[in-house]
Structure formats: structure tokens, C-alpha cells
Amino acid sequence: xxxxxxxxxxxxxxxxxxxxxxxxxxxxxxxxxxxxxxxxxxxxxxxxxxxxxxxxxxxxxxxxxxxxxxxxxxxxxxxxxxxxxxxxxxxxxxxxxxxxxxxxxxxxxxxxxxxxxxxxxxxxxxxxxxxxxxxxxxxxxxxxxxxxxxxxxxxxxxxxxxxxxxxxxxxxxxxxxxxxxxxxxxxxxxxxxxxxxxxxxxxxxxxxxxxxxx
Amino acid sequence: xxxxxxxxxxxxxxxxxxxxxxxxxxxxxxxxxxxxxxxxxxxxxxxxxxxxxxxxxxxxxxxxxxxxxxxxxxxxxxxxxxxxxxxxxxxxxxxxxxxxxxxxxxxxxxxxxxxxxxxxxxxxxxxxxxxxxxxxxxxxxxxxxxxxxxxxxxxxxxxxxxxxxxxxxxxxxxxxxxxxxxxxxxxxxxxxxxxxxxxxxxxxxxxxxxxxxxxxxxxxxxxxxxxxxxxxxxxxxxxxxxxxxxxxxxxxxxxxxxxxxxxxxxxxxxxxxxxxxxxxxxxxxxxxxxxxxxxxxxxxxxxxxxxxxxxxxxxxxxxxxxxxxxxxxxxxxxxxxxxxxxxxxxxxxxxxxxxxxxxxxxxxxxxxxxxxxxxxxxxxxxxxxxxxxxxxxxxxxxxxxxxxxxxxxxxxxxxxxxxxxxxxxxxxxxxxxxxxxxxxxxxxxxxxxxxxxxxxxxxxxxxxxxxxxxxxxxxxxxxxxxxxxxxxxxxxxxxxxxxxxxxxxxxxxxxx
Numbered sequence: 105x106x107x108x109x110x111x112x113x114x115x116x117x118x119x120x121x122x123x124x125x126x127x128x129x130x131x132x133x134x135x136x137x138x139x140x141x142x143x144x145x146x147x148x149x150x151x152x153x154x155x156x157x158x159x160x161x162x163x164x165x166x167x168x169x170x171x172x173x174x175x176x177x178x179x180x181x182x183x184x185x186x187x188x189x190x191x192x193x194x195x196x197x198x199x200x201x202x203x204x205x206x207x208x209x210x211x212x213x214x215x216x217x218x219x220x221x222x223x224x225x226x227x228x229x230x231x232x233x234x235x236x237x238x239x240x241x242x243x244x245x246x247x248x249x250x251x252x253x254x255x256x257x258x259x260x261x262x263x264x265x266x267x268x269x270x271x272x273x274x275x276x277x278x279x280x281x282x283x284x285x286x287x288x289x290x291x292x293x294x295x296x297x298x299x300x301x302x303x304x305x306x307x308x309x310x311x312x313x314x315x316x317x318x
Numbered sequence: 319x320x321x322x323x324x325x326x327x328x329x330x331x332x333x334x335x336x337x338x339x340x341x342x343x344x345x346x347x348x349x350x351x352x353x354x355x356x357x358x359x360x361x362x363x364x365x366x367x368x369x370x371x372x373x374x375x376x377x378x379x380x381x382x383x384x385x386x387x388x389x390x391x392x393x394x395x396x397x398x399x400x401x402x403x404x405x406x407x408x409x410x411x412x413x414x415x416x417x418x419x420x421x422x423x424x425x426x427x428x429x430x431x432x433x434x435x436x437x438x439x440x441x442x443x444x445x446x447x448x449x450x451x452x453x454x455x456x457x458x459x460x461x462x463x464x465x466x467x468x469x470x471x472x473x474x475x476x477x478x479x480x481x482x483x484x485x486x487x488x489x490x491x492x493x494x495x496x497x498x499x500x501x502x503x504x505x506x507x508x509x510x511x512x513x514x515x516x517x518x519x520x521x522x523x524x525x526x527x528x529x530x531x532x533x534x535x536x537x538x539x540x541x542x543x544x545x546x547x548x549x550x551x552x553x554x555x556x557x558x559x560x561x562x563x564x565x566x567x568x569x570x571x572x573x574x575x576x577x578x579x580x581x582x583x584x585x586x587x588x589x590x591x592x593x594x595x596x597x598x599x600x601x602x603x604x605x606x607x608x609x610x611x612x613x614x615x616x617x618x619x620x621x622x623x624x625x626x627x628x629x630x631x632x633x634x635x636x637x638x639x640x641x642x643x644x645x646x647x648x649x650x651x652x653x654x655x656x657x658x659x660x661x662x663x664x665x666x667x668x669x670x671x672x673x674x675x676x677x678x679x680x681x682x683x684x685x686x687x688x689x690x691x692x693x694x695x696x697x698x699x700x701x702x703x704x705x706x707x708x709x710x711x712x713x714x715x716x717x718x719x720x721x722x723x724x725x726x727x728x729x730x731x732x733x734x735x736x737x738x739x740x741x742x743x744x745x746x747x748x749x750x751x752x753x754x755x756x757x758x759x760x761x762x763x764x765x766x767x768x769x770x771x772x773x774x775x776x777x778x779x780x781x782x783x784x785x786x787x788x789x790x791x792x793x794x795x796x797x798x799x800x801x802x803x804x805x806x807x808x809x810x811x812x813x814x815x816x817x818x819x820x821x822x823x824x825x826x827x828x829x830x
Binding site for chain 1: 320323324328331332697699700701702703704705706707708821822823826
């Protein structure tokens with residue numbers, strides 16, 4: 105059984121006409137240890153679907169089930185800081201903090217029990233290909249690829265079962281894109297994570313196990 | 319816990335913004351400390367003043383009511399005095415009856431009478447009027463040729479007899495005076511207790527030789543220094559006083575001699591008004607009344623009220639117990655309030671200033687925070703996407719402001735502590751100056767040339783408050799903390815509302 109299941113999911117904006125859905129009757133299932141791509145044209149509702157999966161929005165129809173539990177009945181803040189890691193195209197890191205502080209903040213929020221948070225953060229940075237030297241830099245002093253690696257490290261900091269990424273390589277060059285995809289692949293295959301990537305990149309689609317098209 | 323840590327870190331990271339907020343809070347804190355210290359100290363001063371000065375009620379003639387019975391014109395004056403004499407006097411029994419009221423803490427009285435002396439004259443409300451006495455006399459004159467004797471027989475010389483009527487009007491003055499007037503030369507005041515001797519408690523009179531009477535029923539007395547000097551009387555001597563009607567004499571042992579310290583601006587009389595005043599116990603006067611029930615006495619009661627809120631109730635009670643409408647109950651409340659007027663004005667000013675400062679600063683902080691929240695919208699979005707709840711995020715923003723507020727309130731309280739006393743005294747000084755200027759103006763209107771010796775009513779002499787020792791105490795600190803919390807909550811409203819309204823995805827999309 106999948107860790108995440110979408111049952112007849114539909115979404116309509118509040119002020120939209122009754123029959124005007126962004127999408128409806130979506131039935132997807134996601135399992136741990138696999139990489140998924142959600143593909144679609146611009147305006148097809150990819151990011152909206154991401155927001156439903158991450159609990160930032162609630163579906164107007166159907167259910168999003170995490171580990172068999174309806175997200176509507178769950179504490180979504182807890183869900184976001186424990187069960188699912190989010191990686192955005194524009195990284196969404198706090199620019200006032202250093203790279204390591206961004207990761208530690210995420211650990212603090214999730215209340216994950218780690219003896220030495222700094223050590224763990226450095227370990228995570230190392231796993232995404234960043235050195236200790238990067239850790240002390242302010243976010244804006246890092247390149248796009250480095251920021252995206254920090255974002256991935258942050259999403260891993262509380263060891264979630266699912267990592268969802270919205271166009272994670274959209275702002276990156278081909279070389280960096282393939283490095284990031286390698287990290288995701290490693291996480292899915294070696295760390296048993298469920299990786300969901302919202303994308304319109306063919307390279308990403310080629311790298312994943314399952315593609316869902318909106 | 320991470321919320322607190324994040325708040326501290328955020329304050330350090332955003333120094334510029336927090337220094338600006340801090341300066342505003344510092345100004346608010348310092349001014350609030352000063353105004354709170356002044357307000358609370360003024361409050362305590364007024365409260366202590368009211369507690370240390372009893373509310374005294376006295377009974378006096380209601381002249382407005384009296385004037386309704388009086389008729390105008392010179393001819394009616396005698397009738398008016400007669401009508402005045404008809405009004406029942408307040409007796410000692412009445413006073414004792416009123417004194418049983420539960421609205422009272424205590425009551426006392428003094429009975430004034432007068433005994434004779436051959437030396438000094440006194441002022442009295444006597445009425446002198448003219449009386450006309452008409453007397454007509456008739457005289458007869460005869461004129462004719464012979465002698466002086468008028469011829470009565472027939473055929474004699476004719477004589478003329480003339481009758482003259484002469485009217486002589488004699489005008490004299492008669493004095494008519496109220497039966498209530500003390501006609502003797504010496505005023506003998508019999509006090510029921512030491513409390514009743516307000517002139518002594520207020521320091522107007524002071525025993526300078528010997529001591530005050532201790533037995534209120536013994537024929538002991540205290541006399542004025544002027545009377546003592548004039549008559550070469552010493553403490554321990556016995557003086558003889560005489561009932562002006564029955565001529566009975568009474569021996570009084572002089573226990574003490576007092577001096578009148580009241581300001582004298584009388585350039586007419588040789589002696590002070592208190593020169594003939596002899597002080598004794600009220601029971602002594604009652605003994606005199608027992609000997610002669612026609613002895614004229616005036617009884618002046620003073621009722622010590624529980625507080626100023628029971629004045630109306632007490633007045634109603636004494637009216638229901640039979641006090642005539644020709645009498646009115648007066649109190650020293652106005653005088654007490656006027657003594658603390660300046661400080662009350664300073665208190666009002668401080669309160670107004672505090673309220674205005676708080677309103678303005680709350681608005682300024684609210685605006686700064688609204689701008690702040692707009693700047694930190696992205697931060698809110700990131701926090702929300704990584705799973706920080708709205709409540710915790712709000713708490714973090716409130717805590718940031720609260721930490722700055724607490725630090726600045728502390729510094730402000732220290733600054734305010736040093737400023738409170740001098741600022742308070744400057745304000746009070748200005749208020750007293752302005753009050754004096756307005757009183758001088760009133761005094762000038764009375765042709766008094768700005769001398770500050772005019773008193774407008776009141777039962778006892780009360781010293782006004784002219785110094786304020788504004789102190790920053792626990793109450794001020796507690797109120798200051800309250801203000802800090804209030805301002806923090808008010809100015810955090812912007813962040814509270816924004817965090818509830820913001821959709822993290824929208825924020826992040828906007829940013830992208």
C-alpha cells in the first residue's frame with residue numbers, strides 16, 4: 105500500500121463557477137522507495153496539486169490520504185514539519201540565516217530528537233554535496249544549485265517519508281540538474297523515501313519511476 | 319523553546335528595525351514612568367491628606383431660608399429680628415441626638431456664653447433706631463392799656479388775649495438687639511473635648527504658659543495672653559466672673575495662658591478678637607445654665623463624618639431628627655479639596671498626558687509593525703511551509719516585540735525614576751503659581767491688593783499640598799509592565815491578523 109494516496113481529488117477556486125475545476129477525479133498513489141513526476145502544461149494545476157499534497161491547501165473534492173489517514177483530519181503543521189519535506193523551485197530559504205541555521209531551524213520546528221543538531225546538519229549538507237565551509241555562508245552568498253541543495257538538506261533534516269519538489273531544477277543548469285536528480289534518486293533507492301517531483305522537464309521525467317500527467 | 323530562540327535571533331538580525339522600535343518604546347516608557355509616578359504619588363498624597371483630615375460637618379443658619387421670612391424696609395427690621403429670635407436654637411440634646419448617627423466617627427461641640435466685665439466693649443449685631451417724642455404746650459398772652467392783670471369787669475379797657483400752641487419734637491435713640499447676642503464682656507467658651515479645640519489643633523492658638531485644662535467639668539480656664547497681661551493674671555491665679563443677669567460670681571482657676579497666632583490685619587482695634595476669650599470645659603457652662611436657665615448661650619457642634627460620601631445621608635438624617643429648615647449642614651469638603659486642588663490638577667494633567675502618549679505610541683507602533691509585517695511576508699511564508707503553526711508564528715512576532723519592550727521599559731523606568739521627582743515638582747510649582755495668580759486676581763477684585771489672606775468659607779484651616787515626592791514604586795512598575803503588554807498586544811495586532819490571513823503558497827508565489 106502506498107504512503108500517499110489521492111482519491112478522486114478535485115480542486116476549484118472559491119470564487120470560481122461551480123463546474124469550473126482546476127482538475128478533478130485525480131487518483132494517484134505514491135509509494136516509498138520510488139521517484140514520481142507530476143507533469144503538465146502551464147496552468148494545468150501542478151503547483152495546486154503540490155499544495156494539496158503538502159497540506160497548504162485543502163481539496164474541494166475527494167481525499168488526500170497519508171499513510172491511510174485523511175489529511176483533512178490531520179494537524180497539517182505537524183504533517184509538514186514531520187512527514188513531508190518540501191523543496192521549491194525558488195528554494196524558499198530564509199536569507200537572514202546561514203545555510204546551517206536554515207537546516208537547524210527546520211529541526212527545531214519538527215522537534216526531531218537529535219543529540220547534536222549542528223553535527224547532523226553538517227552531515228546532511230555533506231550528503232547533498234556541500235562542505236562545512238558552505239554552512240557558515242548566508243543564503244544569498246550561495247549559488248542557485250547550492251541553495252537548492254540546502255533546501256533538500258533542510259527537507260531531510262527531520263527524516264520525512266515523502267519529499268515533494270516543485271520544479272527543483274527549473275533554475276539550474278544541466279550539470280547541476282543531473283546532480284540534484286542523483287541526490288533524489290539516492291534518497292528514493294537508498295533511503296526509501298517517496299520522491300514526488302512536479303515538473304515539465306523531460307530530463308526529470310526520464311529519471312523517475314512513474315509519471316503522472318495532469 | 320525554539321520560538322524564544324528565534325525571537326532573540328530575529329531581534330539581533332534586524333538591529334535597525336528593532337532599535338527604531340526600541341527608541342519609541344524607551345520614550346514611551348520614560349514618559350509613562352514619570353506620569354505614572356506623578357499620578358500615583360499625587361493619588362496617595364490626596365488619599366493620605368483626606369485620611370489625615372477629617373470631614374467635619376457643622377450646623378449653621380440657612381440665610382437663604384431666613385431671608386424668605388424677612389420683609390424689606392427700615393420699619394420691618396425690628397420685626398425681622400423678632401422673627402429671627404423665634405427660630406428654635408440647637409440644644410445640647412439635639413446635638414447628642416444627631417451625634418448618635420452611624421455616619422459619624424465622632425462629634426464634639428463648644429458652648430459659648432459671656433460673663434461680665436467692666437473693662438472692654440464688644441461688637442454686637444445690635445440695631446439702633448430713632449424714636450420721636452412729640453410734646454405740645456399752650457401759652458396765653460394778653461395785650462391792653464392797663465397793667466399786667468387782665469380786667470375782667472364790664473366797661474374797663476379792652477384787652478387782647480392770644481393763645482399760642484407750641485409743639486416740641488424730641489428725638490432719642492433706642493437700641494434693640496437679638497436675644498441671641500452674648501451681652502457680657504467676656505466670651506466663655508466651654509469645649510466638650512480637645513478635638514473640639516480646632517483653633518489649638520490648627521495652631522492658631524497656642525498655650526505658651528501653663529497647660530490646657532484637663533478636667534472639663536472643673537472651674538478651670540485658659541485665658542489669652544492679652545487678658546493676662548492687662549489684668550496681671552498668672553497661671554494658678556483665680557479669676558472671678560459674674561453672670562450679667564443674676565450677678566452670681568464664679569471662681570475660675572487659670573491653668574494656662576494662650577497666644578493667638580492668627581494673622582492680624584486689623585488696624586482699628588487695640589486688642590485681638592480673642593483677647594476676651596476664656597476657655598473652659600462644656601460641663602462648666604452647663605453648670606452655669608443650671609444656675610440660670612436664662613443665660614444666653616450659643617452651641618456650635620462639629621460632627622466628624624466617616625467619609626465624604628455620607629454627607630448627604632447625614633444631612634437627611636439630622637433633618638429627619640428635627641433639624642429646622644432654617645439650618646443647614648456645612649462641611650469642610652470644599653476646603654479639603656481646594657487644599658489638594660493643585661496636586662489634583664497635576665494628577666489630571668499626568669493622566670491625560672499618559673493616555674495621549676499611549677494612544678499616539680500605540681498607533682505609531684501599530685503602523686511600524688504593519689510595515690514590518692509587509693517586509694517579513696516572505697519569512698512568514700517560509701515558516702508556514704516548514705510547518706510552523708500560525709499560533710507559534712504569532713507568538714514569535716509578539717515575543718520579539720515583547721523582548722524589545724521589556725528591555726526598553728526597564729531602561730525607560732530607570733530614566734523615568736530620575737526624571738519623575740523634578741518633573742513632578744516643576745509641574746506642581748507651575749500649577750501653584752498659576753493658582754496663586756488667579757487667587758491674586760480675585761483678591762485684587764476685592765481691593766485687597768493681591769494679598770493672599772482671603773478665605774472663602776470652610777470649617778477648619780487646612781494647609782495646601784505644595785510638594786510632590788514622585789516615587790517609582792512597585793505599583794508604578796506593575797502598571798508599566800501592564801502598559802508594555804498592552805502596547806505589545808496592540809502593536810502586534812497587525813502581525814496577528816496578517817499571519818492568520820496570509821496564505822503561504824500565495825506569499826511564496828509572489829516572491830517567486
